[in-house]
Amino acid sequence: MLSMQPIGYVRSPYRNTQEIPKGLGAKHEAEGSLEIRSELEPGLTDIEGFSHLFVIWAFDRSEGCKLVGTPPTDDRPHGVFATRSPRRPNPIGLTVVELLCREGPVLRVRGIDMLEGTPILDIKPYLSNVPRERLRRGWLAEAEARNGERP
């Protein structure tokens, strides 16, 4: 058993999950902020140099766990570890955001898909991409193909 405390909270335009774009081709262009606890501000030193960050956060309003479910991007069920479903064994979310600027302990970012007030557990620099020619996207690519979408 591991216990964690929020390092800060998300300021988001989304107040409920229905407002968050979902499904194939959904764009996450929303801007918002990551408000880090002021005593942790030294931990943000030099973060401005990175264009993109991993944000690890908690699904604090999801309930229970569903091992197999149908995501909004498909009409077929998949395992929870093959999706971004909120109903996970550990309610951890992961989002890549673009860092726009920093104001003290507050990071202004683009690409928010979390709800207002979401607890942040960690932030890490996004360092490198997977080589494009080696990336396969499983059921998501198949669902896009069936719908005539391009990745």
Next chain:
Amino acid sequence: MLSMQPIGYVRSPYRNTQEIPKGLGAKHEAEGSLEIRSELEPGLTDIEGFSHLFVIWAFDRSEGCKLVGTPPTDDRPHGVFATRSPRRPNPIGLTVVELLCREGPVLRVRGIDMLEGTPILDIKPYLSNVPRERLRRGWLAEAEARNGERP
């Protein structure tokens, strides 16, 4: 306060942190396994279609938190949220691995940089890259430039 339980454990060739490649240009090509708890196996349904996975795990052998420190990839100090340091406010690790194959509840993967027995908290599909032309890598790119390394 959030409480989490491991969904499984890493089988790694590394028994202590000194064995893990670190520093500029370090390659993470080690193969190992993600052994998921058997009762969670349905959650892996369709994961085979993805070439790469995010593994979220716990630094269960790191001690304490250091908000500013010098990483093995540089000779200058940086904030913990701008590095992959294990000494984080919440001891969460994040690794992108290549999925080689699945045998029931066991995922054979390449790119392990965790120690043997590391608790796994979550697994998610790696869905897309950040556009290369928009990726900036801050102090890491500067340290590479000083050392004549290429990304």
